[in-house]
Amino acid sequence: MKIIYLAIGASVLILTVWNLWTEKDWRKQATAAMVAVPLLLRVLLIK
Amino acid sequence: MPFEFILFIAMVGVFAACAFAIKLPVSLSMLAASLTGLLLSGNGLGIRHLVEGTFGYVDTILVIATAMVFMRAVQESGALDALNVVIIKRFRTMPAVLLPLLMLVAMFPGMITGSSSASVLTAGAVVAPVLIILGLPVESAGAFIAMAGILGMIAPPVNIPAMIIGGGIDMPFVGFELPLLLLTMPLAIVFSLTLGLKHIKKVSWEELAPRLDLETYKRFGPRLFAPILVVAILMVLGKTVPQYFGMGLPLVFIIGAALACFAGKRFNPLKAAKSAVADALPVLGILAGVGMFIQVMTLTGVRGFIVVSALSVPPALLYAAIAITIPMFGAVSSFGASSVLGVPFLLALLGKNQIITAAALSLIASLGDFMPPTALSAIFAAQIVGVQKYSRVLKRLIIPSFVIIAWSLAFIIYSKQIAALY
């Protein structure tokens, strides 16, 4: 189950970062970055 | 004046300045307010605390993101439009039955999962278009499904705020079903009628038909609804036989989304997923920001200041304090309010029936999902009915919210008498 959830987390992370780079408004980019932080550290099993 | 009070004012002030004067999104305003709290309290930039705070919502972020992806997939497949056709064809002539029924349908995912967002984003998205077609203004339809979200969250069998409040005094989540039904079901019926009945117009099928998408259902038939059905079944199985199907909402939604790719109209799944996450990002960002904000409030003692201030109102005003502070604190999250304020208030009410009191407190805490800036239930409801400003949905929820508070307080005051009834 943990592997599956890490995969789901990674997928949401990728979609978030994809949006970060295609988004035109820097405020929305920064919001995406805030969301990416916990996803990234969880997927890397740091936190 | 305690330093914590000054900090609190500074944090709220910076938040308001960023959100209203500079027009930053709520997420970034929360970040700015948290940084202010860290710097003023001598904690430096406190990067560790900012990052750690977001982890309070990492699971919620996954639930919301995957729910949005699932709903987008169901929508793109044409299933939502087709479902509207089926419901309206069957029930359009008897609104007094239809409205409570739709309320129950919209509550269902919340009852099973304990999450108002899951309710609004799934069943709410199915019910809202039907309400609009039946004649409800978009704001009322939004208010209808937002209300279904929080009532569903509180109704049994799963009520996470009550579990959190009970857990704080080591009370197991046992014997809550009946009190929670008594609390929520009368409200569900009353609100479904007050929000909807006056707007429903008697319209003939011939008038409605051109506004509906009849084609998709004709082309694909009932298999269009397979993803929705599978998700509903998996939610129920997850509750009834968790040892085999306790896979959690995110996985359920991913399975549903995958099925939707093959059930109806074709669409590009990657693009749909990307834009679904883009739609969810403002709310996900708020969650991350609120996580930082709570962590900094706790670290700096602002949380303690708020809680002890709430507890120091004289006993005569205890109920007023409950009615005001729990929904207000719910702005950060209804779960947060349950833990931070619900537990101390339950302890302050030790003379009452504990189960009914905890159940009633959980209902008040659920109002946090209407409280800006997070207002998860209202924001998602507005998104689903296509209202730009969610405050327009919120306006319709003000009176029902006061009714909920009064109803809950009555349950607390008469908890012993109510317990004696069953």
Added chain:
Amino acid sequence: MKKHQTSAAIISVLTLAACAVASATFLEHRKVEPIVSGPGVSEIAKLSKWYPGLAGTPADTDVYILRGKAPGASMLVLGGTHPNEPSGFLSAVLLIENAVPVSGTLYVIPRANNSGFSHNDPQEGAPTGYHFTLPDGQARFFRYGSRATNPVDQWPDPDVYIHAASGQALSGNETRNLNRGYPGRTDGTLTEKACYGITQLIRAEKISISIDLHEASPEYPVINAIVAHERAMPVASQVVLGLEFSDIKIGLEPSPKNLRGLTHRELGDATDTLAVLMETANASQGRLRGRTDEALVLTGIDPYYVKAQKLGRLYVPYDEKGHPIEERVGRHLTAIVEFALAMSSEYPDSPLEFQGVPEYQALAERGVGAFLRTAP
């Protein structure tokens, strides 16, 4: 590069930098602090010795065995069931570094939930650890952990946690709470496996009495108290009297029958051990606390708890002097010595006696640091 890509790049770099800074702290938190074996320690085993399924997992943890010269009863002390309750862990450390059993055997598991020591709870703003200065000037650092297993080791939580043996439902995050998982099982979560390991140790070693050390927030009704399984009641009542004799007031509560998964219920039901749990007052885990930092953990001094006490909201006395760690550890250690005495008088054939355990007064006067050994 387009303008929006420039801003995306800047934001990404800043975010990654923040992640790097935070990650350094998070990874540092996994470094295990040394515990120095005192003269009484005869063996250090791993919990996986009793349940091999734990070997190599983050839940495997050190078991310190202190064998007395004379035979007698055996006692298991669990510190760090909840790693955000430092007096339980520190009491276990002080036993390991100081106690010398005369008769009977002492088993100490300082980090019962080993994984919980490797992180902090989100939104609690807790310090990563706290320090003591030794007489020789060395500073010993101990980690302040989380109430629950690290999600890195056990994730995701279910929406609702179902206690396996009883079907009791609790909030999903309790899945990672060691003190809700007893008696544990082999095909469960990592936390339930740790519970199972501890239950197996008690069965295999025929532990006479098991003491689970905790702290509670001052607004929590069960505090400065012993919670005892019904079979442990006679011994626990003697301890209450004994502590009264040394001017330590402690409450005694029977283990509730319908609250499942806790040590004082399940260990007493599943094994022959006498199961008790003890609580001291810890402001740093409370909901009413003000500023959260290392000083609060060590002194318990907190203006908001003083205010709450005046409002009648607390279950322990609370004034400007707080509840220092010396007092909290002193309560636990004195009670442990009293439990040994009570066991010896209740079961004279299998005595239990420890020497060298730091005394309440001495701790208050000289501090915890005076009883810690220099780490290599």
